[in-house]
Amino acid sequence: MSAIDLSALSAHQVRDSIAAGEFTAREAAEAAYARIEALDGDVHAFLQLTPELAFAAADRVDTARAAGDELPSLAGVPAGIKDNMNLIGTRTTCGSRMLENYESVYDCTAVRRLLDAGALPIGKCNMDEFAFGSSTENSAYGPTHNPWDLARVPGGSSGGSAACVAAGMTSISLGSDTGGSIRQPGALTGTVALKPTYGRVSRYGVVAFGSSLDQIGPFGTSVDDVALALEAISGADSMDATSSSEPVGSYADGLDQGVRGLRVGIVRDMLDLEGCGAEIRASVDMAAETFAALGAEVGEVELPATRHGLAAYYIIGPAEASSNLARFDGIRYGHRAADPADVLDLYMRSRAEGFGPETIRRIMLGTYALSAGYYDAYYGQAQKARTLIIEDFRAAFERFDVLLTPTTPEVAFRFGEKSDPYTMYLNDVYTIPVNLAGNCAISVPSGLCSASGMPIGLQIIGDHFAEATLLRAAAAFEEATGFDPVPPLVNSLGS
Amino acid sequence: MLAHIHEGSPALAKDRLTEVLIRYEAVIGLEIHTEITAVNTKMFCGCPVAFGGEPNTRVCPVCLGMPGALPVPNEAAIEWTVIAGLATECDIALWSQFHRKQYFYPDMPKDYQISQYDLPFCSGGFVDIEVDGDGVAERADLGGALAFVGPEAVPEDGGYRARIGITRIHLEEDTGKMVHVGGSEGRIAGATHSLVDFNRAGTPLMELVSEPDIRTPEEARRFAQKLRSIWLALGVSDCSMEEGSMRVDANVSVRLRGATGLGTKSEVKNMNSFKSLHDAIAYEIVRQADLLDAGSRVVQETRHWDAGAKRTSGLRSKEEAHDYRYFPEPDMVPFSFDPAWIAGLAESLPELPDARRDRYMAEFGLPKHDAAALSAEHALACYFEDAVALAGTDRARLVANWMLGDLAAHLNAEGIEIGSSRVTAAMLAELVGLIEDGTISGKQAKEVFADAAVSGDAPGAIVEARGMKQVSDTSAIEAVVRNVIDAHPDEAANYRAGKTGLIGFFVGQVMREMRGQGNPAVVNEVVRRLLG
Structure with a gap:
């Protein structure tokens, strides 16, 4: 075991230690790989390790430090990257057989920016195939295990990104969130996980699932680390027409300004949803009390249209996905069936062989929803519901600065526990409306479930491009609770 | 039933068409695809727009449809489309967007084409065409009278003017090109394998759809030619039918004169010249009329014009009812145009x-x-x-x-x-x-x-x-003329006796002496004077 215990250090501390010469970036990378060596056989957070890239990046940091150059914000910070983001020198499999041997030919903008800020690309993280899932059980390469309990899922689809941070293998990681794929695994693994406002972070280079919903965002063990990573990856990108030119804030500054006078709204009707665990419901009320104690103005709000969120999402998301995944046709790259009789046979067998069952289910759902004669009844209706949800959030943010909900209705579940898709989909009931409305939201650990000992996440939702406010609220909550969860698996290792 | 008559027949006699058009009215609409060659880069990426080249050399992750790549719209191409719409009297949408048109084909990298659906940039325009010369005869209904609602007589030409409506002009991306290897003439039949060249993929492509206002092959030709000349005047495209930067497809149906319903149409493709366009439509009109005359019926299908054999043939592919599953392109935000911007473009249109x-x-x-x-x-x-x-x-x-x-x-x-x-x-x-x-x-x-x-x-x-300078000097010419008259006394006498037709003989002799350099007018004048 390396002398450096990454799980005991924040990204800020890693960076500062390297800057102070306490250890080198190369040693930070070595520490990451040592911990992966020790734990990832059990956790399976990574699909691919990229030591050549990581050590090259570390050497650049160490060289820069030796030359006396000013180090960038994430210099030497080990990072995991979800395997749906392109990075030259890596395979980008999306957790699918379809792209088992697919080598990236260009860099994802957000990844490029993270690496330009000095982060070390330790490896590519496991995920549900093409980000379809909430448990990583849909990965073609086997699931990731929750560091809190290896018999439980880490959530998904960014389960690998969440688990590698929870297990202290990397300080930060990048995930993508279409309906909760960052926040839900964040909650289930006791990490801090942020989905930015739609357009805040470029989508160029993240393999598209739902183009109008997808956002890349960071995982970390603390709010200030997540703020630092968000700052690095945010901003307009000429390669993404939906990226926003809204100025990027200094997210890591001003986190300590507190929440006095901040208007905090509990989303009462979401809290009252059937299926929300009593302890989880109670955790949100306790969080509200914490905010009140800190001087925030706490009130209640209802978002009635979000009742239609899950249904709308399971039309819009699959509709866009069915279109986005058409390009995996066996012609130019990816899996191609052997000895096709003709081009139709090539298409049909390549896709049938390359895609897993959940992917095929979503493609069929989306194709159906967009078909002639069904479009108005499904896609058209879903867009109307989406408009209502957007309007609900808009009205709520006239009265409040941030909103509180649970991140998930329950804590991490056991493998195989949710065998029918609908039960699985319900796990994202709190996160999905935020994607439909395009707002930003963060999941912060708010306690442990008394029965299972598994972490609970609080979701704080912010207005469009109000990441600074969101992070300030999260930081105040984090500080007030003093809750710094470390999974028993990590503790068992010692340091 | 009688299809074989034309399937095997050579060039279509012009009078066959005229004869058919006396009994049948043809209803024709054109779909004209024009590549916007005026722009430097493709529709949604930075690759250069050009013709040909080594296969797959003008490509990038975006136009190859690599995982995670995103389209960024080329604003210049949108502006050119609006200009084209303004030049053809279209209404320009103040709010518009792209849609995805979805179908699988190997020349289409994303297996959907970014196109437009219910919100094209331009709609409701028209172009006036004039038909004169031989083409007038194809309008059998006008019967030379031209006292007709619709076409307006242009007496000085013995022709007529007609207004052809433009339903819409929208913008989309072009596909790549397939090359089938091992079959005959690059056709897919008999090919052992196919190659794809994506150089063209993503080139901005304007699709213009006309109203079915066209009644004769000549009108179709004139309409397409008129559009080409407008596009060239604007500079939007090089409009090369041979290189495929302008491609015209025709929807053709026929109905008995006096009938109001529409006949079953066929879509004719692969015309790479204006003559082909005319001839393919003429062929198709006669083919359909013959089918109806024989008590048979027209099948709705896509037909391929073979310029060599001068006939159309069904593509024999199973005609599937395509469901393109159009939906709004989520990778781009909708476009909102400032009326002042549109007005500015309208004002700066060049002379058409x-x-x-x-x-x-x-x-x-x-x-x-x-x-x-x-x-x-x-x-x-x-x-x-x-x-x-x-x-x-x-x-x-x-x-x-x-x-x-x-x-x-x-x-x-x-x-x-x-x-x-x-x-x-x-x-x-x-x-x-x-x-x-x-x-x-x-x-x-x-x-x-x-x-x-x-x-x-x-x-x-x-x-x-x-040394070709013309001699106009009268005295120099007079000297030569005198010599010629002296050398031909008999002819001179005959001329003076009234055979004035001999003037040409003398002029010719003088010009020969002067090696063609005599000013013809002066030579003529001097010959007449000295013989007179």
């Missing part, structure tokens, strides 16, 4: 072919036919105006005559565009000047032109080098 034609008639006194011919092709009009600027307005008609005569013949014979002619506008102006100031005769000018077309030398230099 019809206006130019009318100006040539008014300003230079050109006959309508000549004015139309010169204004139809932008490059020709520029050449003409350059030459007139140098030669002088009073010589415009002469310049026009030379352009539509010797120059056109030369370009035709060489198969080149005017831009490649070795005789530049300045050279033509110089040549016309040499004729007008009497330096050379019209006959000599033809020789000079032919020389210049090959050598590229200036006309003045050619005249100098060949």
Whole structure:
């Protein structure tokens, strides 16, 4: 075991230690790989390790430090990257057989920016195939295990990104969130996980699932680390027409300004949803009390249209996905069936062989929803519901600065526990409306479930491009609770 | 049933079409795809727009549809589309967006095409066409009377004018190209494998859809030609039908005269010239009429024009009812256009072919036919105006005559565009000047032109080098005429006795003596005077 215990250090501390010469970036990378060596056989957070890239990046940091150059914000910070983001020198499999041997030919903008800020690309993280899932059980390469309990899922689809941070293998990681794929695994693994406002972070280079919903965002063990990573990856990108030119804030500054006078709204009707665990419901009320104690103005709000969120999402998301995944046709790259009789046979067998069952289910759902004669009844209706949800959030943010909900209705579940898709989909009931409305939201650990000992996440939702406010609220909550969860698996290792 | 009559028949006789069109009315609509070659880069990425080249060299992650790549719209291409719409009297949408048109095909990298659906940039326009000459006969219903609602008579041509509606002009991305290897003539039948070249994939493509207002093959040709000349005047595209930057498909159906319902249509593709467009539609009209005459029916299908065999044939692929599952393109935000921006574009439209034609008639006194011919092709009009600027307005008609005569013949014979002619506008102006100031005769000018077309030398230099200067000096000509009369006393006596037709003999003899350099007008005058 390396002398450096990454799980005991924040990204800020890693960076500062390297800057102070306490250890080198190369040693930070070595520490990451040592911990992966020790734990990832059990956790399976990574699909691919990229030591050549990581050590090259570390050497650049160490060289820069030796030359006396000013180090960038994430210099030497080990990072995991979800395997749906392109990075030259890596395979980008999306957790699918379809792209088992697919080598990236260009860099994802957000990844490029993270690496330009000095982060070390330790490896590519496991995920549900093409980000379809909430448990990583849909990965073609086997699931990731929750560091809190290896018999439980880490959530998904960014389960690998969440688990590698929870297990202290990397300080930060990048995930993508279409309906909760960052926040839900964040909650289930006791990490801090942020989905930015739609357009805040470029989508160029993240393999598209739902183009109008997808956002890349960071995982970390603390709010200030997540703020630092968000700052690095945010901003307009000429390669993404939906990226926003809204100025990027200094997210890591001003986190300590507190929440006095901040208007905090509990989303009462979401809290009252059937299926929300009593302890989880109670955790949100306790969080509200914490905010009140800190001087925030706490009130209640209802978002009635979000009742239609899950249904709308399971039309819009699959509709866009069915279109986005058409390009995996066996012609130019990816899996191609052997000895096709003709081009139709090539298409049909390549896709049938390359895609897993959940992917095929979503493609069929989306194709159906967009078909002639069904479009108005499904896609058209879903867009109307989406408009209502957007309007609900808009009205709520006239009265409040941030909103509180649970991140998930329950804590991490056991493998195989949710065998029918609908039960699985319900796990994202709190996160999905935020994607439909395009707002930003963060999941912060708010306690442990008394029965299972598994972490609970609080979701704080912010207005469009109000990441600074969101992070300030999260930081105040984090500080007030003093809750710094470390999974028993990590503790068992010692340091 | 009777399809075989035409399936195997050679060129379609013109009178067959005329005969059919007496009994049947054809209803024709065109879909015209034009690549916007005026832009530097493709529709949604930074790859250059060009023709041909080594396969798959003008590609990037975006136009190859690599995982995670995103489209960013080319604003210049959108502006060109709006300009095209304004030039064809379309309404320009103030709010518009792209949609995805979804179907699987190997030449389409994403397996959907970014196109437009219910919100095209341009809609509801029109173009006026004029039909004259032989083409008029195809309008059997007009019966020479032209007292007709719709087409308007243009008496000076013996022709008519018709307004063809434009349903819409939308913008989309072009596909790549398939090359089938191992089959005959690159066709897929019998091929062992196929290759795809994505160089063209993502090129901005305007699709114009006409109203089914077209009634004859000639009208279809004129409409397509008129659009081409407008696009060229705007500079939006090079409009090469051979290279495929302008592609015209025709929807054709026929119905008995007097019927109001529409017949079953076929869509005819693969016409790579205006003549092919005309002939393919003519063929299709007769084919459909023959089917109906035989009590059979027309099958709705896509048909392929074979220019060699001069016939259309069904593609024999199973016709599937395509469900393109259009939905709004989520990778781009919708477009909102400022009316002031649109008005600014409308104001800065260049002179369009019809206006130019009318100006040539008014300003230079050109006959309508000549004015139309010169204004139809932008490059020709520029050449003409350059030459007139140098030669002088009073010589415009002469310049026009030379352009539509010797120059056109030369370009035709060489198969080149005017831009490649070795005789530049300045050279033509110089040549016309040499004729007008009497330096050379019209006959000599033809020789000079032919020389210049090959050598590229200036006309003045050619005249100098060949010693071709025309002799107009009366006393010098008188001396030669006297010698000729003295040498032919019998002919001179006969002339004086009344055989005045012998004047040509004397002029010819004099010109021969002068090696063709005598001023024909002066020679004529002197011969008459001295014989008289």
